[in-house]
Amino acid sequence: MDATDHLKASLEAAVALANATGAESNQGRAREALDQATVEAVLRLTTNQPLSIDEVAVGEFATGGEQIYRALVLLAEEETDAAASALNALLASTRAAPMLRRHPESAWHLHFASEGVSVATGWLAEFGTAAAMLLGSDELDRLRSCAAGRCDNIFLDATRNHRQRFCSTACQNRTKVAAFRSRGTQT
Numbered sequence: 001m002d003a004t005d006h007l008k009a010s011l012e013a014a015v016a017l018a019n020a021t022g023a024e025s026n027q028g029r030a031r032e033a034l035d036q037a038t039v040e041a042v043l044r045l046t047t048n049q050p051l052s053i054d055e056v057a058v059g060e061f062a063t064g065g066e067q068i069y070r071a072l073v074l075l076a077e078e079e080t081d082a083a084a085s086a087l088n089a090l091l092a093s094t095r096a097a098p099m100l101r102r103h104p105e106s107a108w109h110l111h112f113a114s115e116g117v118s119v120a121t122g123w124l125a126e127f128g129t130a131a132a133m134l135l136g137s138d139e140l141d142r143l144r145s146c147a148a149g150r151c152d153n154i155f156l157d158a159t160r161n162h163r164q165r166f167c168s169t170a171c172q173n174r175t176k177v178a179a180f181r182s183r184g185t186q187t
Contacts, residue, residue: 007133014068014130017042017064018068019152021062021066021069022070024152027151028171033062034062060118060121060124061124064127065124067090068090068124075140090128091129094122095125096129097114098111113126141157142158144165146168149174149178150174
């Protein structure tokens with residue numbers, strides 16, 4: 001695994017959690033309450049392994065995800081000072097402290113939280129660290145807000161030409177259909 005692959009996966013998971021907790025509209029639909037299955041799906045983006053999260057952790061993820069969403073929206077709007085303050089608050093609340101750890105039968109790897117914090121706090125520290133590293137990188141311009149109506153999602157532009165406008169094909173298609181219908185009613 002490339003060293004930056006883990007960071008990319010953590011950043012993608014941070015964006016997914018942020019959208020699941022902070023976006024009022026998600027691809028044309030009202031946001032649903034965060035549930036255990038959604039949190040587990042977000043965590044699989046980083047580990048590719050099934051993880052089990054309890055209901056208490058879901059509440060912690062919801063609160064932290066909202067914080068991450070606010071910070072990422074500020075970054076997408078190029079409000080870097082305000083985003084840095086929001087991320088610093090999240091990192092302080094999670095007691096983010098990068099440390100190498102090794103679990104039985106695994107290689108050394110980097111954790112982003114202090115010993116003794118909850119599972120959710122540890123993941124939120126990792127996601128906050130990934131978002132903070134994005135702020136300090138040349139890739140910051142890849143963070144965007146979806147251009148579709150009724151979608152408040154943020155996303156990472158994965159295109160070569162940096163021109164992605166929508167978080168998903170569904171949002172792109174909805175926008176194209178709405179424009180087509182609008183042109184049809186004007187004639």
